[in-house]
Amino acid sequence: MQVLRAVITAAGPDQNRLPLQRFVDLDGSEKSALQIVMEEVLAAGVERIGVVIRPGDEAIYREAAGDNAGLVQWIVQPQPRGYGEALYRAAAFVGDDPFVHLVSDHLYISHQPQRCARQLVETARVTETSVSAVQPTREAMLPYYGAVGGRLLAGHSDLYEVERVLEKPTPTQAEQQLIVPGLRASHYLCLFGMHVLTPTVMEILGQLLDEAHDEPLMLSPALQVLAARERYLALILDGARYNIGVKYGSLIAQLALTLNGDDREEVLAQLVELLAARYQGIA
Numbered sequence: 001m002q003v004l005r006a007v008i009t010a011a012g013p014d015q016n017r018l019p020l021q022r023f024v025d026l027d028g029s030e031k032s033a034l035q036i037v038m039e040e041v042l043a044a045g046v047e048r049i050g051v052v053i054r055p056g057d058e059a060i061y062r063e064a065a066g067d068n069a070g071l072v073q074w075i076v077q078p079q080p081r082g083y084g085e086a087l088y089r090a091a092a093f094v095g096d097d098p099f100v101h102l103v104s105d106h107l108y109i110s111h112q113p114q115r116c117a118r119q120l121v122e123t124a125r126v127t128e129t130s131v132s133a134v135q136p137t138r139e140a141m142l143p144y145y146g147a148v149g150g151r152l153l154a155g156h157s158d159l160y161e162v163e164r165v166l167e168k169p170t171p172t173q174a175e176q177q178l179i180v181p182g183l184r185a186s187h188y189l190c191l192f193g194m195h196v197l198t199p200t201v202m203e204i205l206g207q208l209l210d211e212a213h214d215e216p217l218m219l220s221p222a223l224q225v226l227a228a229r230e231r232y233l234a235l236i237l238d239g240a241r242y243n244i245g246v247k248y249g250s251l252i253a254q255l256a257l258t259l260n261g262d263d264r265e266e267v268l269a270q271l272v273e274l275l276a277a278r279y280q281g282i283a
Helices: 033-042 058-071 083-088 116-127 139-144 171-177 200-212 220-229 249-259 264-282
Strands: 005-009 022-024 030-032 048-053 072-076 099-103 106-110 130-138 146-152 159-167 187-197 232-236 239-243
Touching: 005 033, 005 083, 022 033, 022 249, 030 033, 030 058, 033 048, 033 058, 033 099, 033 106, 033 116, 048 058, 058 072, 083 200, 099 116, 106 116, 106 187, 106 249, 116 130, 116 187, 116 232, 116 239, 130 139, 130 146, 130 239, 139 171, 139 187, 146 220, 159 171, 159 220, 187 239, 200 220, 220 232, 239 249, 249 264
Parallel strands: 005 048, 005 099, 048 072, 130 232
Antiparallel strands: 022 030, 099 187, 106 239, 130 187, 146 159, 146 187, 159 232
C-alpha cells in the first residue's frame, strides 16, 4: 500500500480558526498549527495534501500553510454537515487510492525518531489495510473523542482488530461495548485524530450521506461499517496527541512541544523561576 495523498479537515464551524494558531515547534521556530500538521504528513511520504475548509477561508489558510501552500488543494465544504461529510468532500481528490487523514485541531509528538504519521503509514503498508491510530484515554475524556473496541492481534502488543466504533460514547456505553482486555481500569482506546483509510470509506460515506439526507454525518458510523465490510485495524502509536480545541488545550500542546524540543532547558529554567517567585509571594 502506497500512501501519497493526505486529507486534513479544517471546516468545523467552531474550530476552523484553531489551525491558524501559532506555536513554537520542536525546532524552536514559530509555525501555525496547520503548518505543523502538514509537516507531519509530509514526513510520512505524502506528496499532495487536500485541506477541507469553510467558504471564504482559503486566503487565510493559504497564508497559514506557509512554504507548503503549493502542495495543497483547497476543498470547500459549503454547509456544516458534519465531520464525515467534510471528509467526503475530498473523495474526488483521493480517487481510488488509500490516503492518510488528520484532523487539524490536534498536534502530535512521537516518542521515537519516526514521527506518528510515519508509524501509522508504515503499519498500513505492511498490513495492507485501513488503520486508525488510537491512544488509551481516561474515561473523563470520552466526550471529546470517538472510541473503538476490538481484540488484540496475536503476536502484537499494540495492534487491534476493530469490532466496534462509537462516537463520543457515554461511560456506560463504553463499559458495555468497548472493553479492551489489558487496558487500565476506566481507560478506552480513543481515536487519535489520524487514520490511513482505503477508498472504501469514501464509498461508505457517500451511502450514509444519501441515507442521512440533510442531517449531519460524523466519521465514526462510516468506520463502524468499514469494520464490518473489510479488515480494519487500530494501532496504539508510540506518541501522544494534544487536542488544541479543549480548555487549556493550546497551553498543554505548547508545553508538550517545548518540553520535547530544542528549547527545553531554557524554558524549564524560566518555569522554575516563575514557580519560585509564585511560592515566595505566597510565603
